[in-house]
Structure formats: C-alpha cells, structure tokens
Amino acid sequence: MSLHSEIFEQPARLEALLGSQRTTVEEIARAIRARGVAFAFLAARGTSDNAGRYANYLWGSFNRLPMALATPSLFTYYQQPPLLKDALVVGISQSGMSPDILAVLEEGRHQGCLTLAITNAPGSPLAKCADYVLDIQAGPEMAVAATKTYTAELLAIAMLSAALSGSEQAWRDLQLLPQWIERVFSLDESLALSAQRYRYMSQCVVLGRGYNYATAFEWALKLKELTYVEAEPYSSADFQHGPIAMVASGFPVFAVAPQGRVFHSMLEVLRRLRDDLSADLLVISNEDTALELAHVPVRLPAEIPEWLTPIIGIVPAQLLAYHLTQAKGYDTEKPRSIRKVTETQ
Amino acid sequence: MSLHSEIFEQPARLEALLGSQRTTVEEIARAIRARGVAFAFLAARGTSDNAGRYANYLWGSFNRLPMALATPSLFTYYQQPPLLKDALVVGISQSGMSPDILAVLEEGRHQGCLTLAITNAPGSPLAKCADYVLDIQAGPEMAVAATKTYTAELLAIAMLSAALSGSEQAWRDLQLLPQWIERVFSLDESLALSAQRYRYMSQCVVLGRGYNYATAFEWALKLKELTYVEAEPYSSADFQHGPIAMVASGFPVFAVAPQGRVFHSMLEVLRRLRDDLSADLLVISNEDTALELAHVPVRLPAEIPEWLTPIIGIVPAQLLAYHLTQAKGYDTEKPRSIRKVTETQ
Numbered sequence: 001m002s003l004h005s006e007i008f009e010q011p012a013r014l015e016a017l018l019g020s021q022r023t024t025v026e027e028i029a030r031a032i033r034a035r036g037v038a039f040a041f042l043a044a045r046g047t048s049d050n051a052g053r054y055a056n057y058l059w060g061s062f063n064r065l066p067m068a069l070a071t072p073s074l075f076t077y078y079q080q081p082p083l084l085k086d087a088l089v090v091g092i093s094q095s096g097m098s099p100d101i102l103a104v105l106e107e108g109r110h111q112g113c114l115t116l117a118i119t120n121a122p123g124s125p126l127a128k129c130a131d132y133v134l135d136i137q138a139g140p141e142m143a144v145a146a147t148k149t150y151t152a153e154l155l156a157i158a159m160l161s162a163a164l165s166g167s168e169q170a171w172r173d174l175q176l177l178p179q180w181i182e183r184v185f186s187l188d189e190s191l192a193l194s195a196q197r198y199r200y201m202s203q204c205v206v207l208g209r210g211y212n213y214a215t216a217f218e219w220a221l222k223l224k225e226l227t228y229v230e231a232e233p234y235s236s237a238d239f240q241h242g243p244i245a246m247v248a249s250g251f252p253v254f255a256v257a258p259q260g261r262v263f264h265s266m267l268e269v270l271r272r273l274r275d276d277l278s279a280d281l282l283v284i285s286n287e288d289t290a291l292e293l294a295h296v297p298v299r300l301p302a303e304i305p306e307w308l309t310p311i312i313g314i315v316p317a318q319l320l321a322y323h324l325t326q327a328k329g330y331d332t333e334k335p336r337s338i339r340k341v342t343e344t345q
Numbered sequence: 346m347s348l349h350s351e352i353f354e355q356p357a358r359l360e361a362l363l364g365s366q367r368t369t370v371e372e373i374a375r376a377i378r379a380r381g382v383a384f385a386f387l388a389a390r391g392t393s394d395n396a397g398r399y400a401n402y403l404w405g406s407f408n409r410l411p412m413a414l415a416t417p418s419l420f421t422y423y424q425q426p427p428l429l430k431d432a433l434v435v436g437i438s439q440s441g442m443s444p445d446i447l448a449v450l451e452e453g454r455h456q457g458c459l460t461l462a463i464t465n466a467p468g469s470p471l472a473k474c475a476d477y478v479l480d481i482q483a484g485p486e487m488a489v490a491a492t493k494t495y496t497a498e499l500l501a502i503a504m505l506s507a508a509l510s511g512s513e514q515a516w517r518d519l520q521l522l523p524q525w526i527e528r529v530f531s532l533d534e535s536l537a538l539s540a541q542r543y544r545y546m547s548q549c550v551v552l553g554r555g556y557n558y559a560t561a562f563e564w565a566l567k568l569k570e571l572t573y574v575e576a577e578p579y580s581s582a583d584f585q586h587g588p589i590a591m592v593a594s595g596f597p598v599f600a601v602a603p604q605g606r607v608f609h610s611m612l613e614v615l616r617r618l619r620d621d622l623s624a625d626l627l628v629i630s631n632e633d634t635a636l637e638l639a640h641v642p643v644r645l646p647a648e649i650p651e652w653l654t655p656i657i658g659i660v661p662a663q664l665l666a667y668h669l670t671q672a673k674g675y676d677t678e679k680p681r682s683i684r685k686v687t688e689t690q
Contacts, residue, residue: 038383038431041411046586060419066386066427068413073555073582074405077606082411086383086431100582145587203548203575210418225587230548232577237418237445237689241391242490242570245680261422265690277682335590337622344582345610 003143011178029163038086043070043104048092051153054214072100096124195323210262222321260306348488356523374508383431388415388449396498399559417445441469540668555607567666605651
C-alpha cells in the first residue's frame with residue numbers, strides 16, 4: 001500500500017528538502033531580486049496547481065509579489081501568448097512532463113523572462129528548459145494520488161518565500177514542520193473510524209480561505225480522485241456568492257479553519273452553516289470555537305504559525321481520503337480512469 | 346417571473362450597451378495604452394468573477410495582456426497587499442457594493458495604478474473609487490440569479506478588447522450579437538422539455554475550455570444557485586488531471602464546445618467520456634461531431650466567431666437552469682440562503 005506509506009514518509013522527505021535545497025533557494029531569491037520582477041506568472045495542473053494557489057497567497061502577503069495563474073491553453077491553442085515582460089515565469093510539475101506547462105516556460109524563456117521549475121524530476125524537459133530548478137526531493141511517488149509531492153511543493157514555495165523575505169524566524173519555523181506532521185499522524189486511527197461516517201456520501205463541499213484556499217482545493221481533489229465523491233472546493237467568500245444555496249439540512253461540509261487572520265471570517269460561515277442551515281460539519285482546526293461546531297472535529301497542533309498551516313493541515317485530509325477510499329471498497333493505489341502522468345496540451 | 350423575462354431582455358440590453366458606451370470604452374483603451382500597463386489585476390466575486398475569466402482569455406489572446414485574478418482576502422485580512430506597479434486594476438461588480446472588491450480598487454488607487462470599474466451601478470462606491478467606469482447598462486436586475494448583467498459584463502469586456510485592438514471587424518461582429526441571441530431563444534421550448542430529463546439529478550460536472558472556461562463556471566453557478574445541483578466546472582484539461590475519476594457509467598456531464606481553436610481538445614475528452622466511460626452528455630455546440638456524441642444536443646448558430654461564443658453560449662444554459670428549477674419545483678426568483686447583493690470582506 002504505497003499511498004499510506006507515502007503519506008507517512010512526509011516528515012523525512014520535507015527534512016531532506018530543507019537540508020539540501022536552501023543554498024539553491026537563496027540563489028533563486030537573489031536572481032529574483034536582481035531582475036526587478038513585477039509579477040509571478042505560474043503554470044501548473046492538478047495537485048501542482050493547488051500548490052500554486054498557496055504561492056499566490058504566500059508570495060503575495062509575505063513578499064508582496066502579485067501572481068497570475070497561467071491559462072496554458074493561451075500558449076498551446078491561441079495564436080499570440082500574453083506579453084510577459086518583467087514576469088517571473090514558474091512551472092510546477094511533479095513529473096516535469098506535461099506539454100502545456102512546458103509550453104508556458106518555453107514562451108517565458110523566449111520572451112527573455114526569468115524562469116523557474118519546481119519539480120520532482122530535475123532531469124525532465126521542464127527542468128531542462130528553466131533558468132533555475134528547485135528539486136523538491138520527494139523521491140519516487142508510486143501511488144497515482146499525489147501526497148508527499150504536494151507537501152514538498154508547498155515547502156519549496158515556503159522556502160523561497162523565506163529566502164525572499166530574509167527572515168531567520170521563518171527558517172526556524174520551517175525546521176519544525178517535520179515534527180508537527182509527526183504529531184498529526186497520531187490521529188490516524190481516529191480518522192479511520194471517522195471515515196466510516198461518510199461511506200455513502202456522494203457529494204460535499206470543502207471550504208478554506210487565505211493560505212488554506214489551497215488546502216480546500218487539494219483536499220477536494222484527493223476526495224474526487226480516490227473516493228469518487230464530487231467534492232467541490234471554495235473560499236468561504238466565494239461560497240456565499242451563490243453556491244451556499246445548495247446546502248440543505250444534513251448536507252456535508254468539510255472545512256479547514258486554523259487560527260490566523262481569516263479565522264473569524266471562516267468561523268462566521270461555519271456558524272451560519274451549522275445554526276441556520278443545519279449542515280453536517282467536519283472541521284480541521286486548532287481553535288476550540290471552530291471544533292465545537294463540528295460533528296467531526298479534527299484537531300491540529302495549537303502552536304503552528306498560520307503561514308505553515310497548509311503544509312500540516314492537508315495531512316489529516318490525506319489520511320481521511322485514504323481511509324474513506326478503503327471504507328468505500330475502492331483501490332487506493334490506482335484510481336479508475338487516471339494515470340500518474342497526465343500529458344495535456 | 347423576472348428571471349425568464351430578464352433572460353429574454355438580453356438582446357435589447359446588449360444593444361443599449363453597444364450603442365451608448367463605445368466612446369467611453371475607446372477612452373479607457375487610450376488610457377491603458379498611454380500608461381504602459383504590464384498586466385491586469387482583476388477583482389470580482391460570483392458571476393462577475395466568471396466574467397473575469399473571460400477577460401483573462403480574451404485580453405490575453407487578443408490584446409496580449411496577462412491577467413492576475415485578485416485574491417481579495419490579501420487586501421482585507423493580510424497586512425501587506427501585493428505591489429501593483431504597472432498594473433491595470435479592474436473591479437467587476439453588478440452592484441458595486443462588495444467591500445472586498447472595493448478594497449482592491451482602493452489599494453490600486455493608493456499605489457497610483459490605473460483603475461477601472463465595470464458595473465451596473467455607476468453611482469456605487471466601486472464606481473466612485475475608479476479612474477474609469479464602464480457602465481454595463483443592464484437596467485435593474487430583480488432575480489437573485491444574475492443573467493443579463495453577466496452577458497453585459499462579457500460584452501463590456503469584449504468591447505474593451507475591440508477598442509484595444511483597433512479592429513473594425515471586431516466591432517462589426519459585436520453588432521451582430523443581439524440577433525444571434527434572438528436565434529437561441531427559439532430553443533426555449535425544447536430546452537423546457539430537455540430539462541425534465543434532469544429532474545432527479547443531484548450532481549454533475551460542467552466542461553469548457555479557452556474562452557468558454559468562463560461559460561462552464563457561469564453555467565455551473567446558475568445550476569447551483571437555482572436548482573441546488575452540485576455542478577462542478579472544469580477546463581477539459583484540468584478535469585483529466587484527477588477529477589475524471591469521479592465519472593462512472595451514466596454520470597451527467599454538461600459541456601460547451603463550439604467551433605474554434607480548442608474544439609478538438611474538447612471533442613477528444615467528450616469522446617473519451619462517451620465511448621470509454623459511458624457518461625451521459627449534454628452538449629452546447631455548433632459542430633455536428635460534438636452534437637452527435639450528446640444524449641441531449643443543444644445547437645448554436647453556425648457562424649458565430651469563436652471569441653463571442655461565450656456571450657451566446659451561456660443563453661441556452663441560462664434557459665436550461667431556469668426550466669430545471671421549475672421542473673424541480675423550486676423558486677426561480679429567490680433561491681434559498683442567498684440575497685442579490687452579497688457583502689463579503
């Protein structure tokens with residue numbers, strides 16, 4: 001069962017990344033500063049796109065770098081790609097093989113932009129095309145559903161943010177990540193029991209905001225890939241602009257709402273869902289007020305800094321998706337209809 | 346029943362917009378050219394966010410302007426917003442009232458950027474804050490679910506693209522929009538019958554790509570708001586990076602796939618869904634090869650240019666959502682849990 005063991009490999013893989021790539025990351029940060037980059041232009045698909053959502057918030061708030069998430073079809077199907085003057089062009093891909101992500105990096109290079117590949121395959125076409133390569137050091141991932149490559153991509157993004165900010169406190173926080181994730185593993189047995197509750201669930205929504213907008217998307221993707229549940233992710237704000245109408249009494253809502261600057265806006269939506277709409281709530285948090293609203297509370301360590309909550313908060317979500325896959329009697333290693341490497345144009 | 350009549354008002358409203366705002370739009374285009382804008386930074390929620398997705402593709406491919414879709418919580422909850430040097434900051438909002446969209450425009454103004462409000466409320470706080478206002482001229486919209494304000498926002502975006510490109514052919518194409526939409530109205534009765542098929546549907550996915558990525562999102566949003574179906578939108582590329590695993594035999598897939606540069610990539614996915622996965626397909630298209638794959642084909646006029654297909658292609662989707670709401674016995678005017686103006690922070 002490689003999926004379960006790859007989830008449990010994460011502390012060691014993140015430690016390897018922290019230990020081996022800081023020099024490279026500092027060099028990339030120097031190149032970004034030297035070039036006077038105006039914005040980041042980031043291309044990715046699937047799990048890597050969710051890592052890109054984290055970069056969008058983290059680099060935006062810690063490093064004041066605005067980000068455009070690339071629409072690769074503009075580079076592969078339409079005649080004239082956007083002008084990328086003064087952009088840092090970033091491709092994120094576990095395999096470094098998707099032709100559309102490669103096309104964005106090649107165009108960035110063609111236009112003279114600084115280019116960066118974040119990948120688990122430093123010999124891949126994507127890596128060969130880029131000025132700089134951040135090797136996420138996750139080791140071979142055998143399960144079709146990505147887990148350790150996701151948290152390694154998040155950590156690579158967080159390391160670059162720390163290097164750009166020059167904050168030694170940020171680097172010290174990063175060192176503690178592996179042990180925080182170890183602590184989450186103690187939830188494994190109780191999550192296996194909780195998963196039973198959702199054996200017959202066919203649809204749900206997943207909410208997160210700010211840094212954990214990425215977590216909501218990645219959690220929903222694991223549920224779709226592994227358990228075939230139609231799990232739709234939202235920011236709590238977007239959710240209120242229409243989709244909340246779907247919620248009838250008993251409708252399942254999963255939420256990730258750790259302490260931090262967007263916590264109160266998340267709590268407000270959770271209260272409305274519980275008190276006014278009688279939704280069925282599963283909440284990952286380290287705040288009692290949010291956990292108390294949940295039918296199924298999942299408690300994170302209390303002291304994790306907000307900016308690192310996505311790297312830790314996705315782990316119970318991965319475990320829950322794994323156990324629900326088993327509860328539903330599906331294959332945890334090879335989901336139907338998808339392969340490990342998807343080569344979209 | 347204002348929803349149905351507002352759908353039918355669209356040709357007249359678009360004609361009013363075309364007739365009254367071209368001078369303003371040309372002036373905005375001159376200001377954009379004069380400022381040497383490097384990228385657009387666009388803030389919107391809900392239906393207006395879907396209009397923003399159209400701008401992302403259209404301004405990217407016709408005007409080579411890269412776009413970042415803003416993450417408003419970076420402006421309302423996190424301490425330091427991104428640096429927006431050389432950005433065109435755009436807010437799209439029917440009501441011009443949402444505090445988070447306003448916060449993005451205010452910050453853009455504070456940083457000395459060129460700012461543009463696209464709104465149905467030229468006296469609103471959003472309009473008052475912006476350097477330029479594009480009044481979408483849609484008239485009062487009474488139904489909670491937005492229809493005519495969506496197509497008017499798309500047209501405003503398309504007019505700005507035409508002005509930036511200086512193409513007289515583009516302006517001539519735009520003049521034909523109202524009559525193409527009139528032709529779609531002839532489908533109203535058959536769509537009312539088709540809607541019956543989905544009376545007991547509780548979930549589906551909605552696919553589109555390129556310019557019609559926006560259509561997939563807006564169609565899904567109408568289904569969620571009005572019929573409470575969990576309808577999840579995807580680009581056909583993203584869909585293959587994981588979510589396609591959800592599709593079991595008989596699973597309903599709605600798609601918008603008109604002729605154009607991404608048509609063959611859409612057709613390939615539709616073939617896989619039909620032939621390999623036995624999905625149940627509803628397809629909006631003007632290509633026989635796509636319509637023949639569908640259990641429920643919805644035919645668009647043959648000769649519409651690709652860049653305008655989103656403005657016409659959403660209309661049968663609106664009608665279908667309207668009739669399905671009636672088939673399910675819900676309120677077409679006031680969906681549960683949502684209001685016309687949603688004021689998120």
